[in-house]
Amino acid sequence: MRVLVVDDDPSLREGVAALITEAGFDVDTADGADAADSWVRAVSFAAIVLDLGLPDGDGLDLIRQWRRRGATLPILVLSARGTPDERADGLEAGANDYLPKPFHGRELLARLRRMIQGTSPLAEPLRLRPDGQVGFDLVDESVFLDGQPVALSRTLRRVLGVLVAARGRAVSKARLMDQVRDLEAAASDNAVEQWVRRLRQQLGAGLIVTVPGQGYAVCLPLRDTAG
Numbered sequence: 015m016r017v018l019v020v021d022d023d024p025s026l027r028e029g030v031a032a033l034i035t036e037a038g039f040d041v042d043t044a045d046g047a048d049a050a051d052s053w054v055r056a057v058s059f060a061a062i063v064l065d066l067g068l069p070d071g072d073g074l075d076l077i078r079q080w081r082r083r084g085a086t087l088p089i090l091v092l093s094a095r096g097t098p099d100e101r102a103d104g105l106e107a108g109a110n111d112y113l114p115k116p117f118h119g120r121e122l123l124a125r126l127r128r129m130i131q132g133t134s135p136l137a138e139p140l141r142l143r144p145d146g147q148v149g150f151d152l153v154d155e156s157v158f159l160d161g162q163p164v165a166l167s168r169t170l171r172r173v174l175g176v177l178v179a180a181r182g183r184a185v186s187k188a189r190l191m192d193q194v195r196d197l198e199a200a201a202s203d204n205a206v207e208q209w210v211r212r213l214r215q216q217l218g219a220g221l222i223v224t225v226p227g228q229g230y231a232v233c234l235p236l237r238d239t240a241g
Contacts, residue, residue, distance in 0.1 A: 038180035047071030081108040184228035
């Protein structure tokens with residue numbers, strides 16, 4: 015899935031783009047309203063992360079313009095305008111969600127994923143053959159096997175979440191370790207292999223495949239609920 019990040023601050027724009035890319039999305043960037051509109055006219059995006067204070071126009075006007083043209087793609091406003099009235103203005107203009115700056119990276123990703131998923135409480139199930147179905151909620155990291163909740167440690171839920179967000183692409187051991195470093199600061203070098211083995215044991219051997227030289231991947235690509 016492809017996401018457009020729009021912000022005139024180069025360091026923030028590239029930082030947000032890197033964060034979303036690490037979560038498994040394809041990302042394009044724009045530094046102003048005209049560039050963002052050109053992208054939207056040319057490319058079908060799963061979502062937009064939009065700053066409001068752009069050098070060549072106001073983000074609210076841009077949202078209204080897109081909505082008048084019939085664009086229905088999800089828009090997450092990421093702005094320093096953070097008062098309740100300013101947030102209400104953004105939502106009334108047509109934004110789907112609003113996150114004031116400064117923000118936490120995991121919250122941004124959680125809001126982005128939930129926005130793309132729409133109102134469905136679960137991500138599209140991973141279909142395992144012949145092991146059944148695994149459902150994963152990208153927001154609260156809850157896990158279901160054949161419709162029943164599965165108790166996993168926070169670390170295992172985090173590892174699974176990173177793999178699910180990559181949507182079938184390989185994730186390196188280094189990236190998996192980096193994503194759980196706040197939970198497993200003292201983990202050994204072979205910890206990733208242990209976590210993957212436990213996930214396979216609890217959720218089915220066919221859930222995760224080893225990609226030689228690249229890391230691990232969910233065995234089957236998820237179908238995009240956003241189309």
